[in-house]
Amino acid sequence: MPSALFFIGIASLLLVMTILEIRKPCVERKGWLPISTTRGDRLFIGLLSSAFLHLLFLGLTDVTLWVAFGISVVIMAALLRWG
């Protein structure tokens, strides 16, 4: 069940991105990341880094994963907004 939720989440993210892309085609831009990126690039970077962040928290600490999740959300927002 949680894995189903996870994939539904990813699928709906992709769907939202597609709709956004049609409504408001995105322009490649350069933010604080060292490379210029599109919206999709930033989403991918965000997802991948949150995955590694979760693994880091699991491997090195005993705190609840919600902390990692919170940080990931913040990173993701920062990436999408200013990345």
Place this chain on the structure above:
Amino acid sequence: MNKVPNNKAWWLVLPMFLLVAFSAIIPLMTVVNYSLQDIFDQNTAYFVGVEWYQETLRNTRLHDSLLRQFGFSFSVLLIEIPLGIVVALMMPTRGWQASAVLILLALPLLIPWNVVGTIWQVFARGDIGLFGWTLNNLGIDYNYTSNPLDAWLTVLLMDVWHWTSLVALLCYSGLRAIPDAYYQAAKIDRASPWAVFRYIQLPRLRNVLVIGVLLRFMDSFMIYTEPFVLTGGGPGTSTTFLSQTLTQMAIGQFDIGPAAAFSLVYFLIVLLVSWLFFTTITHMEKSDNGNKHDK
């Protein structure tokens, strides 16, 4: 500048997407599902959350295996890429010699992995193998079944033997694509052979080299058959690389949950590396185009 490209062509990707869904996405979902459960048999499974991930990330056996894997992959790249370039530079450019060398180089690429393993298993034996026997008779104590270093070096040598040709062939095609005008200009400037290599050939080889590095990294990162046939991962665990550790867990011990968690970590590493390469390649293309506009 605000022209919206026609995206209807994306619908043509749909059949491919369906295929990939069956071959990759649905299995991936299954693996994610397994990684969160403790599975006893087909009807008994308990939800355990992230326990398997925690176990995987703190398992020293897996750490060792991962370190070994990175060590092996980087050694492979360090040897095969320069060696491939050198071989490509020395290959004849025309006439029957060129075809002959091309075919000779392509031969190892045609041999299946398990056969390569078997060839080297016999070739490196101390009693009947040419390589092992020669080394032993030269006074070098070499035994890949009992000495971990020997075993590791043999696996490395085998991979170099098997795959350097690929890098060489890629570089050869890259070299042939350099127009003669560059060499003529270098000749007029009386450039040394090193300067020709450094400022003409190497920059022109960049694209094929990136692809070569990517292919060799990926291939050596998932190496399974050759060490399995040659040493069975031994002696001890000195040549047990990631994929073999994974197989032992999933099929040998039937620990499907931990194996699934482990393979997802493996997948994330591969995903990261592929993305890095992809970004590098696309950016190189972009900066190439940018340079063209500048000139």
